[in-house]
Amino acid sequence: MTPIVHVEKLSKTYSVTDREGGLKAALKNLINRKKRDVKAVNEVSFDIEAGEIVGFLGPNGAGKTTTLKMLSGLLHPTAGVGQVLGFTPYKRERAYLSQMTLVMGQRNQLIWDIPATDSFDLNRVVYRLNPDDFKRTRDELVDLLELAPIITKPVRNLSLGERMKCEIAAALLHRPKVLFLDEPTLGLDVTSQRRIRAFIKDYNAKYGATVLLTSHYMADIEALCKRVIIIHHGKLIFDGELSQLAHQFSADKTISATLENPPENTDAFKVYGEVLGYEDGQIRLKIPKQNTSAMISKLLSEWSVLDVSIQEPPIEDVIEHIFASPKETSA
Amino acid sequence: MFFRLIGLSLKVNALSELEYRANFFLQIIQSALSLVIGIGGIAIIFGHTDSLNGWSANQLLIVIGVYTLIGGVISFIIRPSLGELMQAVRAGTLDFTLLKPQDAQFMVSIKKFAIWQILDIVLGLGIITIGVIQTATTIGIGQIFTFLLMLLAGGIIIYSFWLMLASTAFWLIKVDNILFIFESMYEAGRYPVTIYPTWLQFVLTFFVPIAFAITVPAQALIGQLPIETGILALGIAIAIFILSRLIWIWGLRHYSGASA
Amino acid sequence: MINIYKVLIRNELLVELQYPLALAIWMLEKLLEPIIYLAVWTSVAVSQGGDVNGLTVADFAAYYIALLLVGHLTQNWHIWTIEWYVREGQLSKYLVRPIHPIHESITNDWIYKLLMMVVILPAMFLLAWLFSPSLQFDFGAILRFIPAICLAGALGFLGGWVVGLSAFWTTRNGTLVQMYFLMMLFFSGRIAPLELLPDFMRQIAFILPFRWIISFPIEVLLGWVAPQDAMVGIGIQFAWVVALILLAIAIWQMSVRRYSAVGG
Numbered sequence: 001m002t003p004i005v006h007v008e009k010l011s012k013t014y015s016v017t018d019r020e021g022g023l024k025a026a027l028k029n030l031i032n033r034k035k036r037d038v039k040a041v042n043e044v045s046f047d048i049e050a051g052e053i054v055g056f057l058g059p060n061g062a063g064k065t066t067t068l069k070m071l072s073g074l075l076h077p078t079a080g081v082g083q084v085l086g087f088t089p090y091k092r093e094r095a096y097l098s099q100m101t102l103v104m105g106q107r108n109q110l111i112w113d114i115p116a117t118d119s120f121d122l123n124r125v126v127y128r129l130n131p132d133d134f135k136r137t138r139d140e141l142v143d144l145l146e147l148a149p150i151i152t153k154p155v156r157n158l159s160l161g162e163r164m165k166c167e168i169a170a171a172l173l174h175r176p177k178v179l180f181l182d183e184p185t186l187g188l189d190v191t192s193q194r195r196i197r198a199f200i201k202d203y204n205a206k207y208g209a210t211v212l213l214t215s216h217y218m219a220d221i222e223a224l225c226k227r228v229i230i231i232h233h234g235k236l237i238f239d240g241e242l243s244q245l246a247h248q249f250s251a252d253k254t255i256s257a258t259l260e261n262p263p264e265n266t267d268a269f270k271v272y273g274e275v276l277g278y279e280d281g282q283i284r285l286k287i288p289k290q291n292t293s294a295m296i297s298k299l300l301s302e303w304s305v306l307d308v309s310i311q312e313p314p315i316e317d318v319i320e321h322i323f324a325s326p327k328e329t330s331a
Numbered sequence: 332m333f334f335r336l337i338g339l340s341l342k343v344n345a346l347s348e349l350e351y352r353a354n355f356f357l358q359i360i361q362s363a364l365s366l367v368i369g370i371g372g373i374a375i376i377f378g379h380t381d382s383l384n385g386w387s388a389n390q391l392l393i394v395i396g397v398y399t400l401i402g403g404v405i406s407f408i409i410r411p412s413l414g415e416l417m418q419a420v421r422a423g424t425l426d427f428t429l430l431k432p433q434d435a436q437f438m439v440s441i442k443k444f445a446i447w448q449i450l451d452i453v454l455g456l457g458i459i460t461i462g463v464i465q466t467a468t469t470i471g472i473g474q475i476f477t478f479l480l481m482l483l484a485g486g487i488i489i490y491s492f493w494l495m496l497a498s499t500a501f502w503l504i505k506v507d508n509i510l511f512i513f514e515s516m517y518e519a520g521r522y523p524v525t526i527y528p529t530w531l532q533f534v535l536t537f538f539v540p541i542a543f544a545i546t547v548p549a550q551a552l553i554g555q556l557p558i559e560t561g562i563l564a565l566g567i568a569i570a571i572f573i574l575s576r577l578i579w580i581w582g583l584r585h586y587s588g589a590s591a
Numbered sequence: 592m593i594n595i596y597k598v599l600i601r602n603e604l605l606v607e608l609q610y611p612l613a614l615a616i617w618m619l620e621k622l623l624e625p626i627i628y629l630a631v632w633t634s635v636a637v638s639q640g641g642d643v644n645g646l647t648v649a650d651f652a653a654y655y656i657a658l659l660l661v662g663h664l665t666q667n668w669h670i671w672t673i674e675w676y677v678r679e680g681q682l683s684k685y686l687v688r689p690i691h692p693i694h695e696s697i698t699n700d701w702i703y704k705l706l707m708m709v710v711i712l713p714a715m716f717l718l719a720w721l722f723s724p725s726l727q728f729d730f731g732a733i734l735r736f737i738p739a740i741c742l743a744g745a746l747g748f749l750g751g752w753v754v755g756l757s758a759f760w761t762t763r764n765g766t767l768v769q770m771y772f773l774m775m776l777f778f779s780g781r782i783a784p785l786e787l788l789p790d791f792m793r794q795i796a797f798i799l800p801f802r803w804i805i806s807f808p809i810e811v812l813l814g815w816v817a818p819q820d821a822m823v824g825i826g827i828q829f830a831w832v833v834a835l836i837l838l839a840i841a842i843w844q845m846s847v848r849r850y851s852a853v854g855g
Contacts, residue, residue: 069426073429073430074426074429074430074587075587076584076587090587094432094433097430097431097432100430102426102430104426107422107426107427108424109424109427111343111347113346113348113350113351114343114346114347114350118342119343121339121343122339122340125335125336125339126431126432126433126438127431127432154350
């Protein structure tokens with residue numbers, strides 16, 4: 001089976017103008033603008049199969065949005081191949097645009113002063129939807145996202161979470177087969193985030209839609225994506241199961257031990273490894289992976305331990321660790 | 332299809348505008364004031380003379396009518412939509428339009444209507460009618476047909492011109508000023524371009540095509556349009572429409588090639 | 592206070608210099624209106640055998656060239672900025688700062704006006720070359736012009752602020768701003784020197800503040816106003832400035848109160 005999304009050595013280079021602060025620089029800049037090339041996306045390759053939900057991670061400026069925009073046809077790649085559903089996105093063929101959608105968390109397409117339902121109507125005509133199909137999809141979306149009470153209010157009167165739900169509904173009225181979601185939960189409260197997460201999962205299960213999703217909230221990723229792709233400084237540094245991520249990138253494990261006779265302070269534990277926390281008699285230590293078993297035996301022999309557990313560090317920490325590393329992180 | 336989209340966009344915009352009903356009354360006041368300026372200007376001028384460079388007061392009234400009509404069309408659809416386009420390019424919201432399976436130029440051109448400006452369109456037609464009645468000469472079907480044809484050509488020229496201006500937003504950041512230029516240049520259309528010094532007539536004909544949009548249709552209605560000018564207007568309408576389309580496509584390519 | 596202005600001036604210069612094209616375009620825009628009415632009145636004067644009510648073609652040229660300068664020094668585009676801020680709920684940005692936003696407005700105003708003199712002066716020379724005006728400056732007139740134009744500038748600025756801020760009461764007051772400019776066109780002496788207006792209009796023009804912004808400084812500069820009358824006029828300008836300052840303060844306070852009540 002051919003993959004739904006096929007990306008091969010996809011690159012995007014921007015030419016940016018460097019500017020120093022100050023009046024002198026501004027005057028100089030009038031005459032002579034210095035340009036510099038920035039590789040926003042650098043030879044990224046991956047495939048996504050039908051029905052997958054893939055998390056797309058990377059710190060700000062890593063090239064996630066640029067990649068999504070290339071895949072949705074908004075940007076021309078500088079080099080490489082990006083194909084979705086067999087189409088070349090930047091040609092912006094009607095058949096392609098009718099089958100995909102891009103949701104951007106911070107932007108909205110809904111018309112500010114009128115109820116969302118009127119914006120939905122506009123999309124019906126724009127996407128040339130059959131009135132019956134449209135109605136069915138709309139009602140379904142209204143149901144799934146619990147929009148009934150809010151789609152008749154002017155968009156400007158909606159809360160951020162409500163607006164985002166309407167945005168998502170508007171983006172899905174034409175039942176796209178491929179969804180590019182760029183920070184769909186950004187700035188939302190925990191309840192709204194959870195609702196949107198659940199919806200994406202439902203939609204994917206129901207229609208077998210393929211989803212590529214970026215989010216700053218690891219909870220989104222953990223709840224939705226089995227597989228993640230990580231880019232950093234424009235380069236792909238990881239593509240695989242989320243569960244493998246910690247294994248591959250973390251050099252450490254976390255050990256939690258509950259002590260029978262907790263000491264006053266944690267000085268005595270520094271010989272084992274870095275102390276992450278200490279409260280209610282429970283100590284948490286970060287220990288290099290290869291030393292784990294040695295250190296546990298040492299701990300057990302030297303202290304009276306009620307309970308001990310070994311964990312992979314939390315995924316947030318792993319990610320933070322990856323992103324904090326300098327440019328040439330090897331996978 | 333196109334008409335349905337236009338209709339729906341009109342409806343959506345009307346709904347938006349209805350949220351701000353006070354604007355309707357402000358628009359009435361504004362149209363009235365604009366009318367007062369036009370007529371007042373004529374009154375002041377013709378208080379001191381009988382003819383302005385060969386144009387009688389009633390003929391000038393027709394010019395004001397066309398000025399109001401075309402100005403109404405500009406502020407009814409062209410300016411709101413293309414102004415929104417420039418905003419969208421800057422804010423990145425043009426993305427949404429580009430994601431839609433429709434011609435992007437068409438979509439941005441009908442995106443926004445300033446509904447109440449329709450008053451100016453009606454008013455313009457009214458003034459033209461009054462001007463025609465007052466000139467007390469019979470106006471033949473041919474004249475009316477030429478007038479409508481010239482009006483259409485003028486509309487296309489103005490739209491294409493605006494599209495080219497708006498497309499500069501793809502390259503330049505602070506371009507609203509370009510529109511200000513046009514607005515004030517448009518003011519020059521209140522009077523027949525023939526009263527201006529030759530160099531300015533040239534500018535108003537070929538750089539900012541106000542002559543074709545206002546003076547030429549007015550001349551057609553009065554029956555004083557040289558045939559060559561009429562043909563030239565049609566030719567330019569077609570040429571500039573194609574040119575603006577090319578610039579738009581070029582700009583779009585630039586947008587999708589460079590914007591972050 | 593001076594330090595604040597120093598920083599504001601620097602930032603403003605930085606912003607303006609970033610858009611050289613914008614500056615050029617504004618210049619073109621400024622040239623046009625005087626040219627339109629100059630052309631109209633030249634046309635009328637010619638058809639009337641050389642003069643209208645004693646104003647010759649050369650007088651019109653002098654009047655509209657002076658209008659270019661006066662119009663530039665008294666214009667206020669903040670009216671749009673403020674209206675936009677209010678409409679888009681951006682005003683909070685200014686309200687949270689410890690300095691009154693009018694300082695930024697004033698700086699912006701002066702930097703821009705001074706900067707643009709670089710193009711206004713050549714434009715005036717260009718028009719002088721194209722239309723050969725009758726110029727007979729006397730030193731006293733120029734001396735009287737200085738307070739007249741300063742007060743006119745203050746009037747234009749305050750008027751813009753008052754109208755711009757009124758956005759609070761109309762949700763979208765673009766229309767109100769346009770009305771302001773339409774009135775300005777008619778009653779300030781832009782569409783025609785005031786003495787060519789019909790009587791009733793001239794009377795209205797004398798009641799409204801607009802003529803004190805445009806036609807009065809022009810006439811003072813061209814020496815069309817007798818010295819004593821100029822002094823009286825400057826006094827009236829001053830009274831208008833005081834009145835508008837009070838109005839601006841009142842409207843600002845009401846706006847802020849209303850803004851904090853409604854929220855942005």
